[in-house]
Amino acid sequence: MSQEKKIHVVRIGPGNRENMTLRALQVLQDCDVIVGYRTYTDLIKDQYPDKEIISSDLIKERERCLQCVELARNGKKVALICSGDPGIYGMASPMLEVASEEGFTDVEIVPGVTAASSGASLLGAPIGHDFCVISLSDLLTPWELIEKRLKNAAAGDFNIVLYNPASHKRQDYLKRACKVLTDTLPQERICGLVRNIGRENEECRITTLGQLADADADMFTTVWIGNSQTRVYDQRMITPRGYDK
Ligand code: SAH
Numbered sequence: 001m002s003q004e005k006k007i008h009v010v011r012i013g014p015g016n017r018e019n020m021t022l023r024a025l026q027v028l029q030d031c032d033v034i035v036g037y038r039t040y041t042d043l044i045k046d047q048y049p050d051k052e053i054i055s056s057d058l059i060k061e062r063e064r065c066l067q068c069v070e071l072a073r074n075g076k077k078v079a080l081i082c083s084g085d086p087g088i089y090g091m092a093s094p095m096l097e098v099a100s101e102e103g104f105t106d107v108e109i110v111p112g113v114t115a116a117s118s119g120a121s122l123l124g125a126p127i128g129h130d131f132c133v134i135s136l137s138d139l140l141t142p143w144e145l146i147e148k149r150l151k152n153a154a155a156g157d158f159n160i161v162l163y164n165p166a167s168h169k170r171q172d173y174l175k176r177a178c179k180v181l182t183d184t185l186p187q188e189r190i191c192g193l194v195r196n197i198g199r200e201n202e203e204c205r206i207t208t209l210g211q212l213a214d215a216d217a218d219m220f221t222t223v224w225i226g227n228s229q230t231r232v233y234d235q236r237m238i239t240p241r242g243y244d245k
Pocket of ligand 1: 082083084085086087088089090113114115116119162163164165166194195196197198199218219220221222223
């Protein structure tokens with residue numbers, strides 16, 4: 001039996017209720033306060049009309065975590081929500097960092113379906129073999145390191161999943177990443193994009209690396225780049241489980 005925690009870092013999946021785990025639904029049902037970035041609290045607030053909802057801006061991550069500790073210390077059961085899996089570019093690490101600084105230990109991380117896998121299921125089976133996930137956001141990571149990771153992933157023939165292909169401020173992350181990748185990968189390499197997974201206006205598209213640079217991608221898009229074996233059958237991306245020997 002797991003001990004009842006006071007702060008639960010919950011993923012709400014890509015955005016639709018069906019893709020939430022039973023544990024995540026249970027935590028939201030049992031909590032007193034739901035805290036999160038407005039995009040996510042807006043997605044679920046109608047389902048929890050009796051809960052206190054605290055929405056905040058994306059940049060105030062640390063403050064949000066501190067607020068959770070304060071609420072929990074005042075006896076509230078808090079659900080800190082984010083999309084996908086909280087451990088993948090999500091609130092799990094800032095929350096645990098703040099908790100450790102504050103000497104607060106009652107934190108449960110509730111796992112969820114990350115965009116790499118929820119979007120993959122819409123494209124077919126693009127990550128059927130070894131894959132890596134790279135965020136193109138240089139907000140917290142130097143661009144040189146992002147380029148190095150892209151190059152190494154391409155050299156290793158990994159399927160590559162790109163998160164944060166664009167932001168409000170920077171529209172050209174994806175173009176720049178494609179430039180790095182096409183140094184070594186062929187233009188006809190199979191790629192896929194999914195926008196708004198599990199949400200209104202969900203869009204799914206299969207294309208090639210050569211065309212990816214000019215594809216429409218925003219901050220709610222995830223991108224899959226096939227490995228050397230990836231092919232398309234009946235509008236679906238398939239990466240085989242192995243290599244023909
Ligand atoms: N914790 C999240 C990732 C947050 S980083 C997860 O595990 O999925 C933000 C990036 O995730 C976005 O720029 C996008 O690339 C991807 N993403 C998150 N939700 C998405 C959705 N509903 N549709 C498409 N991409 C999504």
